[in-house]
Amino acid sequence: MDTITLQCRFDLEGEPLYTLKWYKGGKEFYRYIPKEMPNTQVFPLPGINVDRSKSNPYEVVLRNVQPEATGKYKCEVSSDAPNFYTVMESAYLFVVDVPVDDPVMTVDKEVADVGSTLTGNCSAPASYPAANVTWYLNGRKIPQSSQRLLSPSELQNAVSSASVPSVSSRRMPMVAFSQLELEIDEETFQNGKARLKCTGTIFHLYKREKEIVLEEERPRPKPSSVLGIRDAAGGKRIPNCICLHVKGFNSLT
Template sequence: MLGRSGKNEKYRREDTELTGDCWHTFPGDSNAQGVDLSLGQPYIQLGSAMDAQVHKVLLPQPGVVGQSAQLECVWAAGSQGFYSVRWYKNGEQFYSFVPKNSPQVKVDHKLEGVSVELEQSDERVVTLRELRMDSGGNYKCEVMSEAPTFKSSFKSENMTVIVLPKAPELSGLQNRRPYRVSDQLNVTCTARDASPPAKLTFYLDDQPFGPSSTRVTELRTERGSYPGVYTSRTRLVVPLSSSMVPSLNVKCVSDVERLKDKVEVRIDVEENTGIGSFFYSGGSRLTPCLVTLVLALAAPAALATVPRCPS
């Protein structure tokens, strides 16, 4: 709605996106002239150089549950200075900085999911205490110019809040004896209680085995130990080769929004040598007759009793 305020009148409009009123200005640079609609006479427009301007909002990307977060508003006061700085989450105010409101210059408005550390907050930076799962959302910084314009400027950004998993775990590795060439390495990696679910990648020494590898099976994602979090499991099955002797580094990396953790272990790998390895590598395919023959070859004295194997 337009209304008069005097001889060199200014026109205001209600802006539903802004908390305070904004003086109506005409397009052009800071030295442009407007027209008094009632008198048909020019007046000097209140230019942008006089008013506060918010340039950008800087947020953690992502925020992490359980950790603090600093929200930064980058702005310039203009020649008139500023009246207030206010922060909103999803359109609801949670922090205000008003220098003239002494002694309560800084106010935490106690919004659900947002807890402000007032001692570490000012007109430029707001520090949030431990983030929660409901701390994510759209954060807006609004700076209002000082009188006579009280013009508002704002910028906003979205902040995603994640839950990092517990350190990944490896299971299925044999501990009783070293691995041998031609053994199957069958190992499962688990990352518990993450949001969103963690992505898992195996590494054998420096060679990655991701979800696209035929050696990898992504197991079903399950609900975690409390609402909103998930447990991921991935299995790797690889035959061991001579190139992996004498040892192999097995590593699993969890990734949630580019924040990573890992678990790794080094296993011993031995060559197959001697008759024991012959039985171990192919025993399941040996017939009783061939077993007797191999034993006889190992003990010449038993040659007299070697049976004739059918062809």
């Protein structure tokens, strides 16, 4: 498991340090009092494992970090007599269980016609917190999609069921499962093909994607790039333009 370091930098402007305390969610788990022996105390707290040998007044090292360590941390510093000034700062720690696999993406058909509806499913691997799944069509984000958080065991039921159960727990690895219904219109395909992609992201730590190339069932004919008229005598195509020759230059108007 990973090790993290909590840092608390302070300047008492010449005042002696009386005590330094660390809290998680309002509960104290580390205390340093330089005048006492031993000068360090550690209080048991679920998910918090302090490495005493590597901790000091300026930083506290947590080992074997689990998702339960996620939460708000506060450092409180107090000066000694006669003033006993106290200052505190807090920060939020999010422990991320990053997946290593790519998202899994399926569609009900890879060949579609204009006017039809395509259904797609995309699930990011189990992680904590769950990944955010985003759909793209030809490089553009598709806003119309639904996403639910499922435990790995519930994912199988969700794929084959119309109703997707909701999960309230956020302390276990979750699968981000997204369903998409895409109305195929004339702008979906480019030269008879369309690129449908789903991307799974977790902050800046994880970004994986899966892409499927869709094909148009009855590709529309491409517009001709050369327009012209035919010679009534020989049937030869003549460019529909007026060409002028001026001082050695060919100009088209």
